[in-house]
Amino acid sequence: MSTTTQTRTAVVARGLTKVYGAGDAAVHALRGVDVDFAAEAFTAIMGPSGSGKSTLMHCLAGLDTVTDGRVGIGDAELTRLNDKQLTLLRRERVGFIFQAFNLLPTLTAEQNIRLPLEIAGRQADQALFDRVIETVGLRDRLGHRPSELSGGQQQRVAVARALISKPQVIFADEPTGNLDSRSGAEVLAFLRRSVRELGQTIVMVTHDPVAAAYADRVIFLRDGLLVSELERPTPQTVLDALMALEA
Numbered sequence: 001m002s003t004t005t006q007t008r009t010a011v012v013a014r015g016l017t018k019v020y021g022a023g024d025a026a027v028h029a030l031r032g033v034d035v036d037f038a039a040e041a042f043t044a045i046m047g048p049s050g051s052g053k054s055t056l057m058h059c060l061a062g063l064d065t066v067t068d069g070r071v072g073i074g075d076a077e078l079t080r081l082n083d084k085q086l087t088l089l090r091r092e093r094v095g096f097i098f099q100a101f102n103l104l105p106t107l108t109a110e111q112n113i114r115l116p117l118e119i120a121g122r123q124a125d126q127a128l129f130d131r132v133i134e135t136v137g138l139r140d141r142l143g144h145r146p147s148e149l150s151g152g153q154q155q156r157v158a159v160a161r162a163l164i165s166k167p168q169v170i171f172a173d174e175p176t177g178n179l180d181s182r183s184g185a186e187v188l189a190f191l192r193r194s195v196r197e198l199g200q201t202i203v204m205v206t207h208d209p210v211a212a213a214y215a216d217r218v219i220f221l222r223d224g225l226l227v228s229e230l231e232r233p234t235p236q237t238v239l240d241a242l243m244a245l246e247a
């Protein structure tokens with residue numbers, strides 16, 4: 001066995017361009033983004049409002065079409081897939097966590113967590129299910145409906161739901177945006193653990209330097225371009241980078 005650290009790439013974008021609308025109304029949301037996201041790493045995407053963070057994430061996740069350039073997840077080239085293949089890829093290889101937790105209100109926590117696997121006709125790996133539930137600390141809440149859970153607990157259900165199918169990558173768009181700082185910290189700590197302990201790959205959009213500091217790496221967008229990045233961020237180095245970005 002090799003003793004050197006091998007870094008696999010989970011997601012890759014080359015020359016990624018996204019234009020909304022046409023003619024005078026055209027908005028150039030992404031202007032040629034080249035970026036690699038390492039497997040089993042936690043990467044944060046930051047940048048001013050309107051800089052293209054959500055657009056980048058949606059294009060990487062196959063939730064939106066690209067105008068030009070290419071996106072790869074593992075060995076799949078998204079830009080070559082038809083709609084049906086894309087739907088399948090999203091279902092089998094990608095997990096999502098949104099700002100609004102997007103849980104089904106009539107289902108219990110456990111049913112919500114198992115739902116995507118059931119839709120895909122797959123069996124939950126019981127050992128993984130138990131491990132995820134332990135890690136998110138939801139064991140005694142599995143029978144509760146979302147309305148009976150705090151915001152932080154609901155988001156942890158959403159995180160567990162994303163993890164349970166072992167996706168090649170989880171995309172999270174401001175997952176702590178609707179949470180108070182304590183619940184937000186819980187969710188972030190859990191995302192951090194799922195990278196370290198379960199080898200999950202996570203790409204997260206955030207506005208919050210404290211949230212970004214949970215990541216291994218932060219990339220910064222401005223006006224649809226990747227303009228800088230930070231390894232092993234701290235809240236202070238993220239803040240400094242954001243100030244430099246605004247200047």
Ligand SMILES: Nc1ncnc2c1ncn2[C@@H]1O[C@H](COP(=O)(O)OP(=O)(O)OP(=O)(O)O)[C@@H](O)[C@H]1O
Nearest residue numbers: 020021027029047048049050051052053054055056
């Ligand atoms: N469906 C759309 N149609 C037209 N323009 C769009 C659409 N979605 C996004 N845009 C534009 O593309 C640019 C990038 O938007 P995007 O949502 O990616 O920004 P963001 O960095 O996520 O911002 P925020 O921090 O406010 O969420 C913005 O100028 C936005 O107005």
Ligand SMILES: [Mg+2]
Nearest residue numbers: 053054055205
């Ligand atoms: Mg956004």
